[in-house]
Amino acid sequence: xxxxxxxxxxxxxxxxxxxxxxxxxxxxxxxxxxxxxxxxxxxxxxxxxxxxxxxxxxxxxxxxxxxxxxxxxxxxxxxxxxxxxxxxxxxxxxxxxxxxxxxxxxxxxxxxxxxxxxxxxxxxxxxxxxxxxxxxxxxxxxxxxxxxxxxxxxxxxxxxxxxxxxxxxxxxxxxxxxxxxxxxxxxxxxxxxxxxxxxxxxxxxxxxxxxxxxxxxxxxxxxxxxxxxxxxxxxxxxxxxxxxxxxxxx
Amino acid sequence: xxxxxxxxxxxxxxxxxxxxxxxxxxxxxxxxxxxxxxxxxxxxxxxxxxxxxxxxxxxxxxxxxxxxxxxxxxxxxxxxxxxxxxxxxxxxxxxxxxxxxxxxxxxxxxxxxxxxxxxxxxxxxxxxxxxxxxxxxxxxxxxxxxxxxxxxxxxxxxxxxxxxxxxxxxxxxxxxxxxxxxxxxxxxxxxxxxxxxxxxxxxxxxxxxxxxxxxxxxxxxxxxxxxxxxxxxxxxxxxxxxxxxxxxxxxxxxxxxxxxxxxxxxxxxxxxxxxxxxxxxxxxxxxxxxxxxxxxxxxxxxxxxxxxxxxxxxxxxxxxxxxxxxxxxxxxxxxxxxxxxxxxxxxxxxxxxxxxxxxxxxxxxxxxxxxxxxxxxxxxxxxxxxxxxxxxxxxxxxxxxxxxxxxxxxxxxxxxxxxxxxxxxxxxxxxxxxxxxxxxxxxxxxxxxxxxxxxxxxxxxxxxxxxxxxxxxxxxxxxxxxxxxxxxxxxxxxxxxxxxxxxxxxxxxxxxxxxxxxxxxxxxxxxxxxxxxxxxxxxxxxxxxxxxxxxxxxxxxxxxxxxxxxxxxxxxxxxxx
Numbered sequence: 001x002x003x004x005x006x007x008x009x010x011x012x013x014x015x016x017x018x019x020x021x022x023x024x025x026x027x028x029x030x031x032x033x034x035x036x037x038x039x040x041x042x043x044x045x046x047x048x049x050x051x052x053x054x055x056x057x058x059x060x061x062x063x064x065x066x067x068x069x070x071x072x073x074x075x076x077x078x079x080x081x082x083x084x085x086x087x088x089x090x091x092x093x094x095x096x097x098x099x100x101x102x103x104x105x106x107x108x109x110x111x112x113x114x115x116x117x118x119x120x121x122x123x124x125x126x127x128x129x130x131x132x133x134x135x136x137x138x139x140x141x142x143x144x145x146x147x148x149x150x151x152x153x154x155x156x157x158x159x160x161x162x163x164x165x166x167x168x169x170x171x172x173x174x175x176x177x178x179x180x181x182x183x184x185x186x187x188x189x190x191x192x193x194x195x196x197x198x199x200x201x202x203x204x205x206x207x208x209x210x211x212x213x214x215x216x217x218x219x220x221x222x223x224x225x226x227x228x229x230x231x232x233x234x235x236x237x238x239x240x241x242x243x244x245x246x247x248x249x250x
Numbered sequence: 251x252x253x254x255x256x257x258x259x260x261x262x263x264x265x266x267x268x269x270x271x272x273x274x275x276x277x278x279x280x281x282x283x284x285x286x287x288x289x290x291x292x293x294x295x296x297x298x299x300x301x302x303x304x305x306x307x308x309x310x311x312x313x314x315x316x317x318x319x320x321x322x323x324x325x326x327x328x329x330x331x332x333x334x335x336x337x338x339x340x341x342x343x344x345x346x347x348x349x350x351x352x353x354x355x356x357x358x359x360x361x362x363x364x365x366x367x368x369x370x371x372x373x374x375x376x377x378x379x380x381x382x383x384x385x386x387x388x389x390x391x392x393x394x395x396x397x398x399x400x401x402x403x404x405x406x407x408x409x410x411x412x413x414x415x416x417x418x419x420x421x422x423x424x425x426x427x428x429x430x431x432x433x434x435x436x437x438x439x440x441x442x443x444x445x446x447x448x449x450x451x452x453x454x455x456x457x458x459x460x461x462x463x464x465x466x467x468x469x470x471x472x473x474x475x476x477x478x479x480x481x482x483x484x485x486x487x488x489x490x491x492x493x494x495x496x497x498x499x500x501x502x503x504x505x506x507x508x509x510x511x512x513x514x515x516x517x518x519x520x521x522x523x524x525x526x527x528x529x530x531x532x533x534x535x536x537x538x539x540x541x542x543x544x545x546x547x548x549x550x551x552x553x554x555x556x557x558x559x560x561x562x563x564x565x566x567x568x569x570x571x572x573x574x575x576x577x578x579x580x581x582x583x584x585x586x587x588x589x590x591x592x593x594x595x596x597x598x599x600x601x602x603x604x605x606x607x608x609x610x611x612x613x614x615x616x617x618x619x620x621x622x623x624x625x626x627x628x629x630x631x632x633x634x635x636x637x638x639x640x641x642x643x644x645x646x647x648x649x650x651x652x653x654x655x656x657x658x659x660x661x662x663x664x665x666x667x668x669x670x671x672x673x674x675x676x677x678x679x680x681x682x683x684x685x686x687x688x689x690x691x692x693x694x695x696x697x698x699x700x701x702x703x704x705x706x707x708x709x710x711x712x713x714x715x716x717x718x719x720x721x722x723x724x725x726x727x728x729x730x731x732x733x734x735x736x737x738x739x740x741x742x743x744x745x746x747x748x749x750x751x752x753x754x755x756x757x758x759x760x761x762x763x764x765x766x767x768x769x770x771x772x773x774x775x776x777x778x779x780x781x782x783x784x785x786x787x788x789x790x791x792x793x794x795x796x797x798x799x800x801x802x803x804x805x806x807x808x809x810x811x812x813x814x815x816x817x818x819x820x821x822x823x824x825x826x827x
Contacts, residue, residue, distance in 0.1 A: 009543075011543050049357070049537050050353065050539075050542070051543065052536070052539040052543075073357060073358060073359040078357045078729060084354035087267075088265055088266065088267035093263075093266060097262075097263050100255075101256075101259060102359060103251065103360055129270070
């Protein structure tokens with residue numbers, strides 16, 4: 001469903017994403033991990049077409065995001081870490097707008113919105129102006145809007161930031177359920193616990209390079225340490241740092 | 251999704267939001283709304299009376315009156331055209347490449363060209379409405395003096411639509427090309443170079459008539475000179491020529507000629523938009539991604555293909571401010587931060603450059619206004635006009651650049667608010683920093699213009715002292731009102747305002763500008779009265795009127811500083827971040 005082929009993005013001298021090859025199947029929940037500045041958000045921007053790769057390509061549902069961008073974006077939803085919302089609209093108006101942008105019928109918009117409001121506990125907020133909503137409520141609204149048109153893939157950047165435990169649980173459940181229902185979830189996060197709990201496979205990015213990819217067990221094996229994902233993550237990223245220092249010319 | 255459907259959806263959303271914003275405005279203080287309303291009405295009435303007086307004066311020239319009025323029309327629209335191009339370029343850059351909504355729309359299943367079309371429309375409206383607002387009294391006065399019918403105003407409105415489309419298309423095209431093919435840092439220099447070229451060209455081509463000749467009663471000769479010097483605006487390839495020709499023709503009742511120029515304007519407007527949209531298909535998305543790929547060098551020309559290394563960690567500012575040992579370290583740190591943020595924000599300083607360009611033009615043109623000592627009335631009028639122009643420019647600068655300072659801290663407010671001396675020091679630093687650069691600019695401007703106008707020493711001293719007061723007072727108003735009525739935007743950080751132009755366009759910005767104008771009117775009125783009723787340009791005789799005026803100006807300025815600043819400082823004590 002989501003595929004990258006030798007995807008590379010350079011910002012001047014700095015190569016933010018280096019020769020990234022990924023193949024994420026339909027219905028898979030893929031967690032994308034990496035330290036700050038590893039290139040996670042750049043990868044997401046390349047997958048959503050917000051940035052043009054320096055070389056390589058990204059495919060979503062078989063469509064090249066650069067060449068067939070409208071077709072690809074019709075099938076995918078993107079939830080950024082800082083989402084844009086029209087502050088002077090009410091949540092229901094916003095949902096209607098999004099649904100219409102994706103070509104949904106009025107009845108379908110109304111029905112699905114009600115379901116999503118119920119699911120994300122947004123019923124009380126539905127008739128308030130978005131500008132008056134808390135960060136957590138806004139975040140839930142953004143995720144609800146992203147799911148409205150039943151996308152084949154959803155790309156989420158740090159969805160748990162600012163969510164209370166109950167909301168975080170709701171979001172986690174929804175992402176897992178969607179994935180079980182066949183929707184591919186590409187989840188970028190710093191929260192290792194979330195990745196460990198939800199992901200079918202995990203990719204670890206460091207300095208723009210994919211240093212490890214696989215299931216939890218595979219990562220444990222690759223890192224040579226058992227236990228939590230945190231240990232595997234720290235070992236793998238540390239090893240990569242050391243390797244880099246050793247190979248750096250004097 | 252079709253372009254029409256996409257536009258219909260967005261128009262629906264924007265209409266809903268506009269309705270709610272209007273509703274929110276109604277909840278504001280009635281007194282403040284009344285002050286702003288009176289100011290707008292006052293501008294229209296005074297503008298109308300001034301333009302009408304000017305046109306009526308021109309009609310008195312036998313045989314030349316109509317010609318001069320028409321020439322005013324051509325000059326007016328030529329300037330408007332130039333200003334609209336700049337305005338569209340500046341607003342277009344923010345709207346197309348720095349706007350969170352644009353980023354969001356680019357992730358939706360709509361074509362990039364449709365996003366560009368929408369943003370072009372938004373830019374056109376944002377960049378043009380103020381010019382239409384400002385030109386209304388001019389057109390009304392023209393129509394009244396020409397005794398045109400009511401249809402003229404409707405036709406004038408119709409002409410404005412294609413007229414605003416052309417500079418919008420040109421401005422966006424220039425921005426597209428610059429953003430796509432030039433590095434982000436080169437953008438500054440490109441814009442600076444373009445602005446400088448316009449100023450130099452304007453200074454070379456625009457030659458106001460020598461006022462001295464008017465004084466010597468050679469009116470016809472002076473008017474001939476005026477017509478000769480302004481012939482540049484009669485280039486038939488200029489859109490301003492088409493709109494002015496059409497308006498003049500319709501004013502005269504020549505329907506066919508008016509319609510012809512309207513159609514020329516309309517067809518060229520469509521063509522300009524078509525060219526801009528066609529270019530956007532190729533370079534809008536490319537420009538977007540270049541703009542957001544910071545540090546990348548995009549210029550494809552071989553001779554300039556080398557990477558540009560921008561010197562980082564420039565310590566000059568720290569060293570310079572370190573020369574002032576009395577300055578508290580936290581104040582110094584805030585100043586360094588504010589200056590650096592300003593310099594690195596293209597949307598900020600590019601407008602600042604345009605202001606300076608206009609000021610340079612203004613001062614350069616003063617060399618042509620020969621100060622005639624034989625007419626005290628004329629001398630007083632010109633010198634106070636100069637003071638008015640300088641102070642209004644300053645008020646525009648303080649409203650545009652100083653007022654948004656507090657709001658721009660936005661989500662970073664807690665960082666500066668948590669420093670040991672808190673937000674009070676932040677506010678005072680903003681006041682002192684803005685006052686210092688305002689004094690520097692206005693002192694330079696006043697001394698240069700006094701020299702150019704060859705003002706008597708006492709008048710030069712009076713005006714210099716006045717602008718120093720004004721600099722502090724206008725900064726006090728801007729900083730104080732900026733803190734009392736901040737415009738942070740709302741909600742998540744993606745929606746919060748980092749765009750100073752957007753911050754100023756809110757209620758607080760308007761209120762700040764209105765208060766500044768009221769203050770300026772009171773100061774100039776107080777100083778002009780004793781000069782007008784007393785002794786023109788000579789100081790001897792009755793200096794007491796001026797002394798009283800000066801004391802009034804000083805007290806008024808102190809109040810303009812103290813009142814908003816003390817209220818703002820009090821607010822800082824209770825502010826919850």
